[in-house]
Amino acid sequence: MGTKNLSVYNPDSVPDAGEMRFGVVVSDWNKEVTWSLLDGAVKTLKKHGATEKNIIVKHVPGSFELTLGAQFLAEYDDLDAVICLGCVIQGETPHFTYICQGVTQGITQLNLEYNLPFIFGVLTTNNQQQAADRAGGILGNKGDEAAVTAIKMAALQRDIEK
Numbered sequence: 001m002g003t004k005n006l007s008v009y010n011p012d013s014v015p016d017a018g019e020m021r022f023g024v025v026v027s028d029w030n031k032e033v034t035w036s037l038l039d040g041a042v043k044t045l046k047k048h049g050a051t052e053k054n055i056i057v058k059h060v061p062g063s064f065e066l067t068l069g070a071q072f073l074a075e076y077d078d079l080d081a082v083i084c085l086g087c088v089i090q091g092e093t094p095h096f097t098y099i100c101q102g103v104t105q106g107i108t109q110l111n112l113e114y115n116l117p118f119i120f121g122v123l124t125t126n127n128q129q130q131a132a133d134r135a136g137g138i139l140g141n142k143g144d145e146a147a148v149t150a151i152k153m154a155a156l157q158r159d160i161e162k
Ligand code: DLZ
Pocket: 027, 029, 030, 061, 062, 063, 064, 065, 086, 087, 088, 089, 090, 091, 095, 099
């Protein structure tokens, strides 16, 4: 089985996001990749009804800072979900592993502590090409996938809380 295209999904399975408010925190490290993720996420949120004023975008320096940036958004705004976008590319040192562990555990912790969806839109790749392939390239855009996940999780919470 081939690698899944991140932008292929059934649009009918995605709830209407017209009444939802989203935070998007994006890492500027590897920005040629992460800004494409941002573009994909914002376009997909809008495609499903989210309005410009209900999409709050904030930038952080690197993926390690995504956790705190996402927490700031959750603390200072009333959001239905926070999408975290980043790209960590394997280098010559173990730095990759530590950043990936930090951001993965950080975002997991936020989900549970805030009882709010924090979406993991972070590419963790062996090289630049794998990242480009998943940021609007031949394997679609992880930003699209993250946006769809955010809408679905926000809708799930609304549905259960009623
Ligand atoms: C330092 C660093 C390195 C080497 N590589 C990446 C990377 O591939 N992707 C990424 O998002 N950030 C990287 N960083 C920066 C760290 O995330 C963080 O910003 C710094 O360690 C400062 O805390």
